[in-house]
Amino acid sequence: MSGDPLSALANPRRREILRLVWVEERSAGDIARTFDVSWPAISQNLRVLKASGLVRERRVGTSRMYRADRGALRPLEAYLRRMWSRDIDRLRLLAEAEEKKRSKS
Amino acid sequence: MSGDPLSALANPRRREILRLVWVEERSAGDIARTFDVSWPAISQNLRVLKASGLVRERRVGTSRMYRADRGALRPLEAYLRRMWSRDIDRLRLLAEAEEKKRSKS
DNA sequence: GACTTAATTAAGCAGCATCTTAAACTATCA
DNA sequence: TGATAGTTTAAGATGCTGCTTAATTAAGTC
Numbered sequence: 001m002s003g004d005p006l007s008a009l010a011n012p013r014r015r016e017i018l019r020l021v022w023v024e025e026r027s028a029g030d031i032a033r034t035f036d037v038s039w040p041a042i043s044q045n046l047r048v049l050k051a052s053g054l055v056r057e058r059r060v061g062t063s064r065m066y067r068a069d070r071g072a073l074r075p076l077e078a079y080l081r082r083m084w085s086r087d088i089d090r091l092r093l094l095a096e097a098e099e100k101k102r103s104k105s
Numbered sequence: 106m107s108g109d110p111l112s113a114l115a116n117p118r119r120r121e122i123l124r125l126v127w128v129e130e131r132s133a134g135d136i137a138r139t140f141d142v143s144w145p146a147i148s149q150n151l152r153v154l155k156a157s158g159l160v161r162e163r164r165v166g167t168s169r170m171y172r173a174d175r176g177a178l179r180p181l182e183a184y185l186r187r188m189w190s191r192d193i194d195r196l197r198l199l200a201e202a203e204e205k206k207r208s209k210s
Numbered sequence: 211g212a213c214t215t216a217a218t219t220a221a222g223c224a225g226c227a228t229c230t231t232a233a234a235c236t237a238t239c240a
Numbered sequence: 241t242g243a244t245a246g247t248t249t250a251a252g253a254t255g256c257t258g259c260t261t262a263a264t265t266a267a268g269t270c
Contacts (some may be wrong), residue, residue, distance in 0.1 A: 004197070006184075010115035011258080028217060041259055043218055062216045062267045075183035079111075082180055092109070116228085133247060146229055148248055153227095167237045167246045212270085219264070227256075234249070240242090 008052035009076070012092045013037075014045050018068055019084055021055060025067035036097070113157035114181070117197045118142075119150050123173055124189055126160060130172035141202070 008014055013035070020031055032042040046066055049055040053072045058065045073080070083089055113119055118140070125136055137147040151171055154160040158177045163170045178185070188194055 004115070004117075006111065006120070007115040010109070010112045012109075013258085015111070029215095032217090037258090038260060039217070040219080040261085044258070047218085059267095062214095064217065075187055076181070078180035078183065118228090134245090137247090142228095143230060144247070145231085145249080149228075152248085164237090167244095169247065214267100214269080216267085217265085220262085221260100223258105223260085225257085225259100228254090230251100230253080232250085235247085237246090238244085240244100 002053075003048060003051040005052045005054055005072070005076070008048050008054055011045070011048075012089050012096065013041075014049055015080070015083075015089050016093060017042070017045055017049065017066075018054060018073075018080070019089070021066050022068045022070075025058065025065040027060075027063045027065055029063070031066065108153060108157040110157045110159055110177070110181070113153050113159055116150070116153075117194050117201065118146075119154055120185070120188070120194050121198060122147070122150055122154065122171075123159060123178075123185070124194070126171050127173045127175075130163065130170040132165075132168045132170055134168070136171065 009018075016035075017031055020026060020034065028043060028046060029039070031046070032039045035042060046055065046057075050057055050066075054069055055066050056069050058067075070077075114123075121140075122136055125131060125139065133148060133151060134144070136151070137144045140147060151160065151162075155162055155171075159174055160171050161174050163172075175182075
């Protein structure tokens with residue numbers, strides 16, 4: 001339990017997840033579908049985010065809903081918003097995906 | 106060149122270094138002496154901090170002086186100050202050092 | 211109870227991070 | 241120029257991260 005928020009934020013995929021659940025909660029599956037990786041990969045990243053206190057989980061039937069914990073994120077909000085408004089992070093994710101494809105071919 | 110600031114901040118040692126050079130610049134050796142690791146380890150961490158734009162380097166004779174780039178750090182300052190004022194980070198470093206000793210014995 | 215849907219946990223692997231020691235570099239000064 | 245002090249770079253060991261597939265758990269439905 002209880003991970004380091006800055007370590008959680010070090011990963012661009014987790015930052016992108018955080019952006020997805022910033023304004024409204026979403027189910028794990030809903031989140032997973034927006035990425036090009038396996039469900040477990042997303043589930044693991046959600047666990048890290050939860051352990052660091054950056055997202056909250058709510059169980060609804062067989063689903064689990066996630067949302068950003070805006071309170072915990074307030075002192076980091078300035079930075080994240082800048083980053084997102086410049087779309088730096090999505091570019092980084094794309095670049096890394098490209099990089100992977102390239103190294104495999 | 107040009108690393109990710111949040112990745113740079115994911116490491117507690119680098120955060121501690123950042124705290125050291127927050128108010129005044131310090132030489133690499135000066136910084137290294139305050140830690141219980143080798144000089145190259147600190148040098149490498151300084152390089153990461155510099156690559157991510159969080160610290161500035163100035164050469165003076167054979168020494169290199171480092172200081173935090175307060176401008177680049179402004180949107181993260183709220184978070185860092187809280188962390189440092191609670192001394193969370195130093196406790197984390199100590200805990201990790203203990204952990205290491207334990208696993209070696 | 212058996213089946214389906216939603217999601218997590220487990221196990222294993224590849225790649226990255228961080229440390230170490232040894233070698234190299236750079237500026238200063240006798 | 242040769243020696244020294246301050247620091248970085250190189251090479252290598254070791255552990256951590258983040259992914260994958262397979263197995264498992266949990267809730268709802270027939």
